[in-house]
Amino acid sequence: MDMDFVAEKGLVLLGCGKMGSAMLQGWLSDGLPPSSVWVIDPNPSDWLKNTGVQINADNLPAAPGIVLIAVKPQMMGEALPSLKKMGNGVTLFISVAAGTPISAFEAALGSESPIIRAMPNTPAAVGRGITSIIGNVHASSAQLDLAEALLRAVGQVVRLESEDQMDAVTGVSGSGPAYVFHMIECMAKAGEAEGLSPELAMQLAQATVAGAGALAEAAEETPSELRVNVTSPNGTTQAGLEVLMDEENGLPDLIRRTVGAAANRSRELRNG
Ligand SMILES: NC(=O)C1=CN([C@@H]2O[C@H](COP(=O)(O)OP(=O)(O)OC[C@H]3O[C@@H](n4cnc5c(N)ncnc54)[C@H](OP(=O)(O)O)[C@@H]3O)[C@@H](O)[C@H]2O)C=CC1
Numbered sequence: 001m002d003m004d005f006v007a008e009k010g011l012v013l014l015g016c017g018k019m020g021s022a023m024l025q026g027w028l029s030d031g032l033p034p035s036s037v038w039v040i041d042p043n044p045s046d047w048l049k050n051t052g053v054q055i056n057a058d059n060l061p062a063a064p065g066i067v068l069i070a071v072k073p074q075m076m077g078e079a080l081p082s083l084k085k086m087g088n089g090v091t092l093f094i095s096v097a098a099g100t101p102i103s104a105f106e107a108a109l110g111s112e113s114p115i116i117r118a119m120p121n122t123p124a125a126v127g128r129g130i131t132s133i134i135g136n137v138h139a140s141s142a143q144l145d146l147a148e149a150l151l152r153a154v155g156q157v158v159r160l161e162s163e164d165q166m167d168a169v170t171g172v173s174g175s176g177p178a179y180v181f182h183m184i185e186c187m188a189k190a191g192e193a194e195g196l197s198p199e200l201a202m203q204l205a206q207a208t209v210a211g212a213g214a215l216a217e218a219a220e221e222t223p224s225e226l227r228v229n230v231t232s233p234n235g236t237t238q239a240g241l242e243v244l245m246d247e248e249n250g251l252p253d254l255i256r257r258t259v260g261a262a263a264n265r266s267r268e269l270r271n272g
Pocket residue numbers: 014015016017018019020040041042043070071072073075078079096097098099119120121122174175
């Protein structure tokens with residue numbers, strides 16, 4: 001089973017906001033035909049309307065290959081009943097919702113339904129996402145392979161050992177792009193404060209984060225070694241890192257609390 005299966009059997013996307021659009025953008029760029037995609041969303045964006053996919057159409061396939069659920073966890077109770085008629089044991093359901101456990105989908109879609117819980121991130125829009133997945137007992141290894149093939153089209157895929165890992169995963173990679181975007185904003189603002197124009201400061205900050213990320217992935221050295229390579233003894237980087245790496249007020253504690261707060265919110269969302 002692979003992307004051809006998805007193109008042949010059809011993909012239904014329930015909710016096409018920021019995350020659904022990011023993934024759909026990646027799949028369409030990867031060659032998934034728009035005619036194979038049905039989107040259910042009350043307020044389709046202009047971008048979506050121009051993709052050629054079928055939006056809020058009456059001719060939904062009775063047994064699509066995949067239904068991807070990308071509505072907010074708070075909308076789940078209202079949105080899931082529209083999918084119940086597809087809970088036929090054949091269609092594979094993939095949810096990207098933070099917090100909502102597999103058991104909630106089993107309750108709404110039928111306890112025999114194959115369900116995969118996934119946590120992607122928005123760099124999927126440019127094929128650079130990372131998605132962690134775990135299936136329920138009815139998701140066969142072929143269906144996990146199918147989900148992995150679909151999600152690999154928009155970045156890396158990791159298989160989890162336990163659904164419990166999903167809260168921490170959400171805190172690190174699901175929400176993580178927002179932390180990095182904020183880092184870019186902060187670096188650009190700091191550059192402005194040091195006298196650069198807003199445009200130049202933003203260009204420097206964006207390229208530095210993108211370049212450092214690419215190097216961290218491509219290099220044989222660990223991120224710690226790469227950091228040391230930038231840091232000349234008693235030079236400029238050392239002066240900066242003494243502030244950033246401060247044990248009490250520096251980034252390590254701040255990031256620990258940031259990821260912890262996101263993971264805790266994911267745990268709270270589990271209870272509705
Ligand atoms: N954004 C991200 O980076 C990530 C998000 N996620 C998960 O993805 C899911 C979607 O998040 P995100 O894309 O950010 O949220 P958005 O609000 O951008 O998207 C949700 C979409 O679902 C639509 N919608 C609301 N009710 C229904 C319904 N009954 N049937 C069909 N569609 C409906 C919304 O329409 P309207 O706006 O009109 O209400 C909206 O377009 C969440 O569960 C989130 O946890 C996971 C990983 C990363």
